[in-house]
Amino acid sequence: MRSWIRDRANSVYERLLKGEIDGAPAHVAVIQDGNRRYARKEGEETSEGHREGAETTEALLEWCDELGIEELTLYTFSTENFDRPADQRAVLFDLIEEKLYDFADADRVHEAGVRIRAIGETHRLPTRVREAIDYAESRTEGYDQFHLNIALAYGGRAELLGAVEEIASDVDTGDLDPGEIDVETVENRLYEGPTRDVDLIVRTGGDERTSNFLPWHANGNEAAAYFCAPYWPEFRKIDFLRAIRTYEHRADSWRRTRARRALALVRAVSDAELHTAKGVLRRFRDSLSPRELEDVDVSIDPEHEPGSD
Known part of the structure:
Protein backbone atom coordinates (compact mmCIF):
# COMPACT_ATOMS: atom_id res chain seq x y z
CA MET A 1 0.00 0.00 0.00
CA ARG A 2 2.79 2.40 0.90
CA SER A 3 4.53 1.66 -2.38
CA TRP A 4 1.33 2.41 -4.31
CA ILE A 5 0.84 5.72 -2.46
CA ARG A 6 4.48 6.69 -3.09
CA ASP A 7 4.20 5.86 -6.79
CA ARG A 8 0.98 7.88 -7.09
CA ALA A 9 2.55 10.84 -5.28
CA ASN A 10 5.61 10.69 -7.54
CA SER A 11 3.38 10.59 -10.62
CA VAL A 12 1.43 13.65 -9.50
CA TYR A 13 4.62 15.54 -8.60
CA GLU A 14 6.15 14.63 -11.95
CA ARG A 15 3.17 16.16 -13.77
CA LEU A 16 3.45 19.30 -11.63
CA LEU A 17 7.15 19.64 -12.46
CA LYS A 18 6.46 19.19 -16.17
CA GLY A 19 3.89 21.97 -15.96
CA GLU A 20 6.54 24.31 -14.55
CA ILE A 21 8.97 23.67 -17.42
CA ASP A 22 8.61 25.68 -20.62
CA GLY A 23 11.47 24.09 -22.51
CA ALA A 24 14.72 22.24 -21.99
CA PRO A 25 18.45 22.91 -22.30
CA ALA A 26 20.05 21.83 -25.55
CA HIS A 27 23.07 20.16 -23.93
CA VAL A 28 23.10 18.43 -20.55
CA ALA A 29 26.23 16.95 -18.95
CA VAL A 30 25.94 14.42 -16.13
CA ILE A 31 28.42 13.31 -13.48
CA GLN A 32 27.10 9.87 -12.54
CA ASP A 33 28.40 9.68 -8.99
CA GLY A 34 27.61 7.27 -6.18
CA ASN A 35 27.47 3.83 -7.81
CA ARG A 36 29.88 2.25 -5.32
CA ARG A 37 28.36 3.98 -2.29
CA TYR A 38 24.93 2.80 -3.39
CA ALA A 39 26.18 -0.78 -3.62
CA ARG A 40 27.70 -0.59 -0.13
CA LYS A 41 24.47 0.85 1.26
CA GLU A 42 22.48 -1.99 -0.28
CA GLY A 43 24.99 -4.63 0.82
CA GLU A 44 25.83 -5.51 -2.78
CA GLU A 45 29.03 -5.99 -4.72
CA THR A 46 30.48 -2.80 -6.23
CA SER A 47 29.94 -4.20 -9.70
CA GLU A 48 26.20 -4.40 -9.06
CA GLY A 49 26.12 -0.70 -8.21
CA HIS A 50 27.69 0.13 -11.57
CA ARG A 51 25.28 -2.21 -13.37
CA GLU A 52 22.24 -0.61 -11.75
CA GLY A 53 23.72 2.78 -12.57
CA ALA A 54 23.88 1.75 -16.24
CA GLU A 55 20.14 1.08 -16.10
CA THR A 56 19.62 4.66 -14.87
CA THR A 57 21.70 5.87 -17.80
CA GLU A 58 19.41 4.07 -20.24
CA ALA A 59 16.39 5.67 -18.59
CA LEU A 60 18.06 9.08 -18.83
CA LEU A 61 18.35 8.71 -22.60
CA GLU A 62 14.59 8.19 -22.78
CA TRP A 63 13.94 11.27 -20.60
CA CYS A 64 16.18 13.38 -22.83
CA ASP A 65 14.28 12.23 -25.90
CA GLU A 66 10.94 13.00 -24.25
CA LEU A 67 12.02 16.51 -23.21
CA GLY A 68 13.63 17.46 -26.53
CA ILE A 69 17.22 17.65 -25.26
CA GLU A 70 19.60 17.48 -28.21
CA GLU A 71 22.91 16.47 -26.62
CA LEU A 72 24.02 14.51 -23.56
CA THR A 73 27.55 14.08 -22.22
CA LEU A 74 28.17 11.41 -19.58
CA TYR A 75 31.21 11.43 -17.27
CA THR A 76 31.78 7.68 -17.38
CA PHE A 77 35.48 7.18 -16.60
CA SER A 78 37.85 9.94 -15.55
CA THR A 79 41.63 10.05 -15.78
CA GLU A 80 41.66 9.80 -11.97
CA ASN A 81 39.85 6.45 -12.22
CA PHE A 82 43.07 4.91 -13.52
CA ASP A 83 44.32 5.13 -9.92
CA ARG A 84 41.71 2.58 -8.79
CA PRO A 85 42.77 -1.04 -8.15
CA ALA A 86 43.10 -3.18 -11.27
CA ASP A 87 40.14 -5.41 -10.36
CA GLN A 88 37.83 -2.39 -10.02
CA ARG A 89 39.02 -1.00 -13.35
CA ALA A 90 38.43 -4.37 -15.00
CA VAL A 91 34.81 -4.45 -13.82
CA LEU A 92 34.23 -0.94 -15.19
CA PHE A 93 35.88 -1.76 -18.50
CA ASP A 94 33.73 -4.90 -18.82
CA LEU A 95 30.56 -2.88 -18.29
CA ILE A 96 31.61 -0.01 -20.58
CA GLU A 97 32.51 -2.46 -23.35
CA GLU A 98 29.20 -4.31 -22.97
CA LYS A 99 27.08 -1.15 -22.96
CA LEU A 100 28.84 0.36 -25.96
CA TYR A 101 27.98 -2.70 -28.03
CA ASP A 102 24.44 -2.74 -26.63
CA PHE A 103 23.84 0.93 -27.44
CA ALA A 104 25.35 0.59 -30.91
CA ASP A 105 22.98 -2.27 -31.76
CA ALA A 106 19.84 -1.00 -29.99
CA ASP A 107 16.89 -0.32 -32.29
CA ARG A 108 15.87 2.75 -30.27
CA VAL A 109 19.31 4.29 -30.85
CA HIS A 110 18.96 3.96 -34.62
CA GLU A 111 15.30 5.00 -34.63
CA ALA A 112 16.17 8.15 -32.66
CA GLY A 113 19.20 8.98 -34.82
CA VAL A 114 21.66 8.93 -31.90
CA ARG A 115 25.30 9.61 -32.71
CA ILE A 116 27.69 8.10 -30.17
CA ARG A 117 31.15 9.54 -29.58
CA ALA A 118 33.81 8.92 -26.96
CA ILE A 119 35.81 11.90 -25.69
CA GLY A 120 39.02 11.70 -23.72
CA GLU A 121 42.44 10.04 -23.82
CA THR A 122 40.92 6.88 -25.24
CA HIS A 123 44.35 5.57 -26.29
CA ARG A 124 44.93 4.80 -22.60
CA LEU A 125 42.00 2.37 -22.50
CA PRO A 126 42.31 -1.41 -23.04
CA THR A 127 42.20 -2.59 -26.64
CA ARG A 128 38.82 -4.27 -26.17
CA VAL A 129 37.26 -1.03 -24.96
CA ARG A 130 38.78 0.93 -27.84
CA GLU A 131 37.35 -1.63 -30.25
CA ALA A 132 33.90 -1.20 -28.68
CA ILE A 133 34.25 2.57 -29.08
CA ASP A 134 35.15 2.21 -32.73
CA TYR A 135 32.17 -0.09 -33.28
CA ALA A 136 29.69 2.28 -31.60
CA GLU A 137 31.04 5.34 -33.40
CA SER A 138 31.08 3.69 -36.81
CA ARG A 139 27.56 2.30 -36.39
CA THR A 140 26.12 5.73 -35.57
CA GLU A 141 28.36 8.18 -37.43
CA GLY A 142 25.67 9.08 -39.95
CA TYR A 143 23.18 10.33 -37.35
CA ASP A 144 22.73 13.87 -36.01
CA GLN A 145 19.31 14.00 -34.31
CA PHE A 146 20.79 13.39 -30.86
CA HIS A 147 24.42 13.47 -29.76
CA LEU A 148 25.60 11.15 -26.99
CA ASN A 149 29.14 11.90 -25.81
CA ILE A 150 30.71 9.38 -23.45
CA ALA A 151 33.66 10.81 -21.51
CA LEU A 152 36.18 7.99 -21.15
CA ALA A 153 39.67 8.53 -19.73
CA TYR A 154 38.59 12.16 -19.60
CA GLY A 155 40.06 15.04 -17.62
CA GLY A 156 39.29 18.69 -18.27
CA ARG A 157 42.77 19.91 -17.39
CA ALA A 158 44.34 17.32 -19.66
CA GLU A 159 42.06 18.42 -22.49
CA LEU A 160 42.99 22.09 -22.10
CA LEU A 161 46.68 21.29 -21.62
CA GLY A 162 46.69 19.26 -24.83
CA ALA A 163 45.10 22.14 -26.73
CA VAL A 164 47.67 24.60 -25.36
CA GLU A 165 50.55 22.28 -26.25
CA GLU A 166 49.29 21.96 -29.84
CA ILE A 167 48.94 25.73 -30.16
CA ALA A 168 52.42 26.30 -28.71
CA SER A 169 53.86 23.76 -31.15
CA ASP A 170 52.17 25.43 -34.13
CA VAL A 171 53.46 28.82 -33.03
CA ASP A 172 56.96 27.40 -32.58
CA THR A 173 57.00 25.94 -36.11
CA GLY A 174 55.62 29.14 -37.60
CA ASP A 175 52.33 27.52 -38.66
CA LEU A 176 50.33 29.83 -36.37
CA ASP A 177 50.67 33.55 -35.74
CA PRO A 178 50.23 34.32 -32.00
CA GLY A 179 48.14 37.33 -32.96
CA GLU A 180 45.62 35.04 -34.68
CA ILE A 181 44.89 32.89 -31.62
CA ASP A 182 41.23 33.16 -30.68
CA VAL A 183 38.39 31.07 -29.23
CA GLU A 184 38.06 29.03 -32.41
CA THR A 185 41.79 28.23 -32.33
CA VAL A 186 41.38 26.56 -28.94
CA GLU A 187 38.08 24.83 -29.76
CA ASN A 188 39.59 23.22 -32.85
CA ARG A 189 42.14 21.50 -30.63
CA LEU A 190 39.79 20.15 -27.96
CA TYR A 191 38.54 16.57 -27.99
CA GLU A 192 36.17 15.94 -30.87
CA GLY A 193 32.69 15.30 -29.57
CA PRO A 194 30.55 18.05 -28.04
CA THR A 195 28.82 20.05 -30.76
CA ARG A 196 27.76 22.94 -28.51
CA ASP A 197 28.41 24.49 -25.10
CA VAL A 198 26.94 22.84 -22.02
CA ASP A 199 23.78 24.44 -20.62
CA LEU A 200 23.34 22.30 -17.50
CA ILE A 201 25.60 20.07 -15.40
CA VAL A 202 23.93 17.51 -13.14
CA ARG A 203 25.85 15.71 -10.39
CA THR A 204 24.41 13.00 -8.18
CA GLY A 205 25.76 11.54 -4.95
CA GLY A 206 25.80 14.64 -2.74
CA ASP A 207 29.08 16.30 -3.74
CA GLU A 208 28.78 19.90 -4.94
CA ARG A 209 31.66 20.18 -7.39
CA THR A 210 32.12 19.65 -11.11
CA SER A 211 35.33 17.61 -10.80
CA ASN A 212 37.33 18.76 -13.80
CA PHE A 213 34.42 18.06 -16.17
CA LEU A 214 34.13 20.00 -19.44
CA PRO A 215 35.68 23.25 -18.13
CA TRP A 216 35.75 24.87 -21.57
CA HIS A 217 32.25 23.92 -22.64
CA ALA A 218 30.54 24.42 -19.26
CA ASN A 219 32.40 27.05 -17.24
CA GLY A 220 32.98 29.20 -20.30
CA ASN A 221 29.24 29.15 -20.96
CA GLU A 222 28.37 29.75 -17.29
CA ALA A 223 26.32 26.56 -17.33
CA ALA A 224 23.74 26.04 -14.61
CA ALA A 225 24.65 23.32 -12.09
CA TYR A 226 22.34 21.00 -10.19
CA PHE A 227 23.68 18.92 -7.32
CA CYS A 228 21.49 16.32 -5.67
CA ALA A 229 21.81 13.72 -2.90
CA PRO A 230 20.57 10.49 -4.57
CA TYR A 231 23.26 8.10 -5.71
CA TRP A 232 23.24 7.57 -9.48
CA PRO A 233 21.30 4.25 -9.38
CA GLU A 234 18.61 6.05 -7.32
CA PHE A 235 18.33 9.06 -9.65
CA ARG A 236 14.71 9.42 -10.80
CA LYS A 237 12.90 11.30 -13.51
CA ILE A 238 11.64 13.67 -10.82
CA ASP A 239 15.25 14.55 -9.96
CA PHE A 240 15.98 15.22 -13.62
CA LEU A 241 12.93 17.46 -13.96
CA ARG A 242 14.07 19.41 -10.89
CA ALA A 243 17.43 19.88 -12.59
CA ILE A 244 15.73 21.22 -15.73
CA ARG A 245 13.67 23.59 -13.58
CA THR A 246 16.89 24.86 -11.98
CA TYR A 247 18.28 25.52 -15.45
CA GLU A 248 15.19 27.49 -16.46
CA HIS A 249 15.32 29.61 -13.30
CA ARG A 250 19.00 30.29 -13.95
CA ALA A 251 18.25 31.29 -17.56
CA ASP A 252 15.44 33.61 -16.42
CA SER A 253 17.78 35.23 -13.90
CA TRP A 254 20.43 35.71 -16.59
Missing part, protein backbone atom coordinates in the same frame (compact mmCIF):
# COMPACT_ATOMS: atom_id res chain seq x y z
CA ARG A 255 17.92 37.40 -18.90
CA ARG A 256 16.76 39.73 -16.12
CA THR A 257 20.35 40.66 -15.34
CA ARG A 258 21.11 41.42 -19.00
CA ALA A 259 17.92 43.48 -19.28
CA ARG A 260 18.69 45.53 -16.17
CA ARG A 261 22.22 46.23 -17.35
CA ALA A 262 20.83 47.41 -20.68
CA LEU A 263 18.25 49.56 -18.87
CA ALA A 264 21.02 51.19 -16.85
CA LEU A 265 22.92 51.87 -20.07
CA VAL A 266 19.88 53.46 -21.72
CA ARG A 267 19.54 55.80 -18.77
CA ALA A 268 23.21 56.67 -18.60
CA VAL A 269 24.89 56.60 -22.00
CA SER A 270 25.44 59.34 -24.52
CA ASP A 271 23.37 59.74 -27.70
CA ALA A 272 26.07 58.01 -29.74
CA GLU A 273 25.70 54.84 -27.69
CA LEU A 274 21.95 55.03 -27.17
CA HIS A 275 20.96 53.06 -30.28
CA THR A 276 23.08 50.04 -29.30
CA ALA A 277 21.93 50.12 -25.67
CA LYS A 278 18.27 50.28 -26.66
CA GLY A 279 18.80 47.41 -29.07
CA VAL A 280 20.05 45.22 -26.22
CA LEU A 281 17.17 46.33 -24.03
CA ARG A 282 14.57 45.47 -26.66
CA ARG A 283 15.84 41.87 -26.76
CA PHE A 284 15.28 41.40 -23.03
CA ARG A 285 12.50 43.85 -22.25
CA ASP A 286 10.07 41.03 -21.38
CA SER A 287 12.26 40.21 -18.40
CA LEU A 288 11.55 43.61 -16.80
CA SER A 289 8.46 44.90 -15.06
CA PRO A 290 6.38 47.78 -16.49
CA ARG A 291 7.51 49.86 -13.52
CA GLU A 292 11.16 49.44 -14.49
CA LEU A 293 10.42 50.50 -18.06
CA GLU A 294 7.95 53.31 -17.41
CA ASP A 295 10.42 56.18 -17.78
CA VAL A 296 12.32 54.78 -20.78
CA ASP A 297 11.24 54.85 -24.42
CA VAL A 298 12.01 51.40 -25.83
CA SER A 299 9.44 51.27 -28.59
CA ILE A 300 10.52 48.99 -31.42
CA ASP A 301 11.17 50.55 -34.79
CA PRO A 302 11.57 47.64 -37.28
CA GLU A 303 13.56 49.82 -39.64
CA HIS A 304 16.14 50.53 -37.00
CA GLU A 305 16.45 47.24 -35.19
CA PRO A 306 20.05 46.13 -34.62
CA GLY A 307 21.11 43.94 -37.52
CA SER A 308 18.40 45.22 -39.87
CA ASP A 309 20.77 47.43 -41.85
Whole structure:
Protein backbone atom coordinates (compact mmCIF):
# COMPACT_ATOMS: atom_id res chain seq x y z
CA MET A 1 0.00 0.00 0.00
CA ARG A 2 2.79 2.40 0.90
CA SER A 3 4.53 1.66 -2.38
CA TRP A 4 1.33 2.41 -4.31
CA ILE A 5 0.84 5.72 -2.46
CA ARG A 6 4.48 6.69 -3.09
CA ASP A 7 4.20 5.86 -6.79
CA ARG A 8 0.98 7.88 -7.09
CA ALA A 9 2.55 10.84 -5.28
CA ASN A 10 5.61 10.69 -7.54
CA SER A 11 3.38 10.59 -10.62
CA VAL A 12 1.43 13.65 -9.50
CA TYR A 13 4.62 15.54 -8.60
CA GLU A 14 6.15 14.63 -11.95
CA ARG A 15 3.17 16.16 -13.77
CA LEU A 16 3.45 19.30 -11.63
CA LEU A 17 7.15 19.64 -12.46
CA LYS A 18 6.46 19.19 -16.17
CA GLY A 19 3.89 21.97 -15.96
CA GLU A 20 6.54 24.31 -14.55
CA ILE A 21 8.97 23.67 -17.42
CA ASP A 22 8.61 25.68 -20.62
CA GLY A 23 11.47 24.09 -22.51
CA ALA A 24 14.72 22.24 -21.99
CA PRO A 25 18.45 22.91 -22.30
CA ALA A 26 20.05 21.83 -25.55
CA HIS A 27 23.07 20.16 -23.93
CA VAL A 28 23.10 18.43 -20.55
CA ALA A 29 26.23 16.95 -18.95
CA VAL A 30 25.94 14.42 -16.13
CA ILE A 31 28.42 13.31 -13.48
CA GLN A 32 27.10 9.87 -12.54
CA ASP A 33 28.40 9.68 -8.99
CA GLY A 34 27.61 7.27 -6.18
CA ASN A 35 27.47 3.83 -7.81
CA ARG A 36 29.88 2.25 -5.32
CA ARG A 37 28.36 3.98 -2.29
CA TYR A 38 24.93 2.80 -3.39
CA ALA A 39 26.18 -0.78 -3.62
CA ARG A 40 27.70 -0.59 -0.13
CA LYS A 41 24.47 0.85 1.26
CA GLU A 42 22.48 -1.99 -0.28
CA GLY A 43 24.99 -4.63 0.82
CA GLU A 44 25.83 -5.51 -2.78
CA GLU A 45 29.03 -5.99 -4.72
CA THR A 46 30.48 -2.80 -6.23
CA SER A 47 29.94 -4.20 -9.70
CA GLU A 48 26.20 -4.40 -9.06
CA GLY A 49 26.12 -0.70 -8.21
CA HIS A 50 27.69 0.13 -11.57
CA ARG A 51 25.28 -2.21 -13.37
CA GLU A 52 22.24 -0.61 -11.75
CA GLY A 53 23.72 2.78 -12.57
CA ALA A 54 23.88 1.75 -16.24
CA GLU A 55 20.14 1.08 -16.10
CA THR A 56 19.62 4.66 -14.87
CA THR A 57 21.70 5.87 -17.80
CA GLU A 58 19.41 4.07 -20.24
CA ALA A 59 16.39 5.67 -18.59
CA LEU A 60 18.06 9.08 -18.83
CA LEU A 61 18.35 8.71 -22.60
CA GLU A 62 14.59 8.19 -22.78
CA TRP A 63 13.94 11.27 -20.60
CA CYS A 64 16.18 13.38 -22.83
CA ASP A 65 14.28 12.23 -25.90
CA GLU A 66 10.94 13.00 -24.25
CA LEU A 67 12.02 16.51 -23.21
CA GLY A 68 13.63 17.46 -26.53
CA ILE A 69 17.22 17.65 -25.26
CA GLU A 70 19.60 17.48 -28.21
CA GLU A 71 22.91 16.47 -26.62
CA LEU A 72 24.02 14.51 -23.56
CA THR A 73 27.55 14.08 -22.22
CA LEU A 74 28.17 11.41 -19.58
CA TYR A 75 31.21 11.43 -17.27
CA THR A 76 31.78 7.68 -17.38
CA PHE A 77 35.48 7.18 -16.60
CA SER A 78 37.85 9.94 -15.55
CA THR A 79 41.63 10.05 -15.78
CA GLU A 80 41.66 9.80 -11.97
CA ASN A 81 39.85 6.45 -12.22
CA PHE A 82 43.07 4.91 -13.52
CA ASP A 83 44.32 5.13 -9.92
CA ARG A 84 41.71 2.58 -8.79
CA PRO A 85 42.77 -1.04 -8.15
CA ALA A 86 43.10 -3.18 -11.27
CA ASP A 87 40.14 -5.41 -10.36
CA GLN A 88 37.83 -2.39 -10.02
CA ARG A 89 39.02 -1.00 -13.35
CA ALA A 90 38.43 -4.37 -15.00
CA VAL A 91 34.81 -4.45 -13.82
CA LEU A 92 34.23 -0.94 -15.19
CA PHE A 93 35.88 -1.76 -18.50
CA ASP A 94 33.73 -4.90 -18.82
CA LEU A 95 30.56 -2.88 -18.29
CA ILE A 96 31.61 -0.01 -20.58
CA GLU A 97 32.51 -2.46 -23.35
CA GLU A 98 29.20 -4.31 -22.97
CA LYS A 99 27.08 -1.15 -22.96
CA LEU A 100 28.84 0.36 -25.96
CA TYR A 101 27.98 -2.70 -28.03
CA ASP A 102 24.44 -2.74 -26.63
CA PHE A 103 23.84 0.93 -27.44
CA ALA A 104 25.35 0.59 -30.91
CA ASP A 105 22.98 -2.27 -31.76
CA ALA A 106 19.84 -1.00 -29.99
CA ASP A 107 16.89 -0.32 -32.29
CA ARG A 108 15.87 2.75 -30.27
CA VAL A 109 19.31 4.29 -30.85
CA HIS A 110 18.96 3.96 -34.62
CA GLU A 111 15.30 5.00 -34.63
CA ALA A 112 16.17 8.15 -32.66
CA GLY A 113 19.20 8.98 -34.82
CA VAL A 114 21.66 8.93 -31.90
CA ARG A 115 25.30 9.61 -32.71
CA ILE A 116 27.69 8.10 -30.17
CA ARG A 117 31.15 9.54 -29.58
CA ALA A 118 33.81 8.92 -26.96
CA ILE A 119 35.81 11.90 -25.69
CA GLY A 120 39.02 11.70 -23.72
CA GLU A 121 42.44 10.04 -23.82
CA THR A 122 40.92 6.88 -25.24
CA HIS A 123 44.35 5.57 -26.29
CA ARG A 124 44.93 4.80 -22.60
CA LEU A 125 42.00 2.37 -22.50
CA PRO A 126 42.31 -1.41 -23.04
CA THR A 127 42.20 -2.59 -26.64
CA ARG A 128 38.82 -4.27 -26.17
CA VAL A 129 37.26 -1.03 -24.96
CA ARG A 130 38.78 0.93 -27.84
CA GLU A 131 37.35 -1.63 -30.25
CA ALA A 132 33.90 -1.20 -28.68
CA ILE A 133 34.25 2.57 -29.08
CA ASP A 134 35.15 2.21 -32.73
CA TYR A 135 32.17 -0.09 -33.28
CA ALA A 136 29.69 2.28 -31.60
CA GLU A 137 31.04 5.34 -33.40
CA SER A 138 31.08 3.69 -36.81
CA ARG A 139 27.56 2.30 -36.39
CA THR A 140 26.12 5.73 -35.57
CA GLU A 141 28.36 8.18 -37.43
CA GLY A 142 25.67 9.08 -39.95
CA TYR A 143 23.18 10.33 -37.35
CA ASP A 144 22.73 13.87 -36.01
CA GLN A 145 19.31 14.00 -34.31
CA PHE A 146 20.79 13.39 -30.86
CA HIS A 147 24.42 13.47 -29.76
CA LEU A 148 25.60 11.15 -26.99
CA ASN A 149 29.14 11.90 -25.81
CA ILE A 150 30.71 9.38 -23.45
CA ALA A 151 33.66 10.81 -21.51
CA LEU A 152 36.18 7.99 -21.15
CA ALA A 153 39.67 8.53 -19.73
CA TYR A 154 38.59 12.16 -19.60
CA GLY A 155 40.06 15.04 -17.62
CA GLY A 156 39.29 18.69 -18.27
CA ARG A 157 42.77 19.91 -17.39
CA ALA A 158 44.34 17.32 -19.66
CA GLU A 159 42.06 18.42 -22.49
CA LEU A 160 42.99 22.09 -22.10
CA LEU A 161 46.68 21.29 -21.62
CA GLY A 162 46.69 19.26 -24.83
CA ALA A 163 45.10 22.14 -26.73
CA VAL A 164 47.67 24.60 -25.36
CA GLU A 165 50.55 22.28 -26.25
CA GLU A 166 49.29 21.96 -29.84
CA ILE A 167 48.94 25.73 -30.16
CA ALA A 168 52.42 26.30 -28.71
CA SER A 169 53.86 23.76 -31.15
CA ASP A 170 52.17 25.43 -34.13
CA VAL A 171 53.46 28.82 -33.03
CA ASP A 172 56.96 27.40 -32.58
CA THR A 173 57.00 25.94 -36.11
CA GLY A 174 55.62 29.14 -37.60
CA ASP A 175 52.33 27.52 -38.66
CA LEU A 176 50.33 29.83 -36.37
CA ASP A 177 50.67 33.55 -35.74
CA PRO A 178 50.23 34.32 -32.00
CA GLY A 179 48.14 37.33 -32.96
CA GLU A 180 45.62 35.04 -34.68
CA ILE A 181 44.89 32.89 -31.62
CA ASP A 182 41.23 33.16 -30.68
CA VAL A 183 38.39 31.07 -29.23
CA GLU A 184 38.06 29.03 -32.41
CA THR A 185 41.79 28.23 -32.33
CA VAL A 186 41.38 26.56 -28.94
CA GLU A 187 38.08 24.83 -29.76
CA ASN A 188 39.59 23.22 -32.85
CA ARG A 189 42.14 21.50 -30.63
CA LEU A 190 39.79 20.15 -27.96
CA TYR A 191 38.54 16.57 -27.99
CA GLU A 192 36.17 15.94 -30.87
CA GLY A 193 32.69 15.30 -29.57
CA PRO A 194 30.55 18.05 -28.04
CA THR A 195 28.82 20.05 -30.76
CA ARG A 196 27.76 22.94 -28.51
CA ASP A 197 28.41 24.49 -25.10
CA VAL A 198 26.94 22.84 -22.02
CA ASP A 199 23.78 24.44 -20.62
CA LEU A 200 23.34 22.30 -17.50
CA ILE A 201 25.60 20.07 -15.40
CA VAL A 202 23.93 17.51 -13.14
CA ARG A 203 25.85 15.71 -10.39
CA THR A 204 24.41 13.00 -8.18
CA GLY A 205 25.76 11.54 -4.95
CA GLY A 206 25.80 14.64 -2.74
CA ASP A 207 29.08 16.30 -3.74
CA GLU A 208 28.78 19.90 -4.94
CA ARG A 209 31.66 20.18 -7.39
CA THR A 210 32.12 19.65 -11.11
CA SER A 211 35.33 17.61 -10.80
CA ASN A 212 37.33 18.76 -13.80
CA PHE A 213 34.42 18.06 -16.17
CA LEU A 214 34.13 20.00 -19.44
CA PRO A 215 35.68 23.25 -18.13
CA TRP A 216 35.75 24.87 -21.57
CA HIS A 217 32.25 23.92 -22.64
CA ALA A 218 30.54 24.42 -19.26
CA ASN A 219 32.40 27.05 -17.24
CA GLY A 220 32.98 29.20 -20.30
CA ASN A 221 29.24 29.15 -20.96
CA GLU A 222 28.37 29.75 -17.29
CA ALA A 223 26.32 26.56 -17.33
CA ALA A 224 23.74 26.04 -14.61
CA ALA A 225 24.65 23.32 -12.09
CA TYR A 226 22.34 21.00 -10.19
CA PHE A 227 23.68 18.92 -7.32
CA CYS A 228 21.49 16.32 -5.67
CA ALA A 229 21.81 13.72 -2.90
CA PRO A 230 20.57 10.49 -4.57
CA TYR A 231 23.26 8.10 -5.71
CA TRP A 232 23.24 7.57 -9.48
CA PRO A 233 21.30 4.25 -9.38
CA GLU A 234 18.61 6.05 -7.32
CA PHE A 235 18.33 9.06 -9.65
CA ARG A 236 14.71 9.42 -10.80
CA LYS A 237 12.90 11.30 -13.51
CA ILE A 238 11.64 13.67 -10.82
CA ASP A 239 15.25 14.55 -9.96
CA PHE A 240 15.98 15.22 -13.62
CA LEU A 241 12.93 17.46 -13.96
CA ARG A 242 14.07 19.41 -10.89
CA ALA A 243 17.43 19.88 -12.59
CA ILE A 244 15.73 21.22 -15.73
CA ARG A 245 13.67 23.59 -13.58
CA THR A 246 16.89 24.86 -11.98
CA TYR A 247 18.28 25.52 -15.45
CA GLU A 248 15.19 27.49 -16.46
CA HIS A 249 15.32 29.61 -13.30
CA ARG A 250 19.00 30.29 -13.95
CA ALA A 251 18.25 31.29 -17.56
CA ASP A 252 15.44 33.61 -16.42
CA SER A 253 17.78 35.23 -13.90
CA TRP A 254 20.43 35.71 -16.59
CA ARG A 255 17.92 37.40 -18.90
CA ARG A 256 16.76 39.73 -16.12
CA THR A 257 20.35 40.66 -15.34
CA ARG A 258 21.11 41.42 -19.00
CA ALA A 259 17.92 43.48 -19.28
CA ARG A 260 18.69 45.53 -16.17
CA ARG A 261 22.22 46.23 -17.35
CA ALA A 262 20.83 47.41 -20.68
CA LEU A 263 18.25 49.56 -18.87
CA ALA A 264 21.02 51.19 -16.85
CA LEU A 265 22.92 51.87 -20.07
CA VAL A 266 19.88 53.46 -21.72
CA ARG A 267 19.54 55.80 -18.77
CA ALA A 268 23.21 56.67 -18.60
CA VAL A 269 24.89 56.60 -22.00
CA SER A 270 25.44 59.34 -24.52
CA ASP A 271 23.37 59.74 -27.70
CA ALA A 272 26.07 58.01 -29.74
CA GLU A 273 25.70 54.84 -27.69
CA LEU A 274 21.95 55.03 -27.17
CA HIS A 275 20.96 53.06 -30.28
CA THR A 276 23.08 50.04 -29.30
CA ALA A 277 21.93 50.12 -25.67
CA LYS A 278 18.27 50.28 -26.66
CA GLY A 279 18.80 47.41 -29.07
CA VAL A 280 20.05 45.22 -26.22
CA LEU A 281 17.17 46.33 -24.03
CA ARG A 282 14.57 45.47 -26.66
CA ARG A 283 15.84 41.87 -26.76
CA PHE A 284 15.28 41.40 -23.03
CA ARG A 285 12.50 43.85 -22.25
CA ASP A 286 10.07 41.03 -21.38
CA SER A 287 12.26 40.21 -18.40
CA LEU A 288 11.55 43.61 -16.80
CA SER A 289 8.46 44.90 -15.06
CA PRO A 290 6.38 47.78 -16.49
CA ARG A 291 7.51 49.86 -13.52
CA GLU A 292 11.16 49.44 -14.49
CA LEU A 293 10.42 50.50 -18.06
CA GLU A 294 7.95 53.31 -17.41
CA ASP A 295 10.42 56.18 -17.78
CA VAL A 296 12.32 54.78 -20.78
CA ASP A 297 11.24 54.85 -24.42
CA VAL A 298 12.01 51.40 -25.83
CA SER A 299 9.44 51.27 -28.59
CA ILE A 300 10.52 48.99 -31.42
CA ASP A 301 11.17 50.55 -34.79
CA PRO A 302 11.57 47.64 -37.28
CA GLU A 303 13.56 49.82 -39.64
CA HIS A 304 16.14 50.53 -37.00
CA GLU A 305 16.45 47.24 -35.19
CA PRO A 306 20.05 46.13 -34.62
CA GLY A 307 21.11 43.94 -37.52
CA SER A 308 18.40 45.22 -39.87
CA ASP A 309 20.77 47.43 -41.85
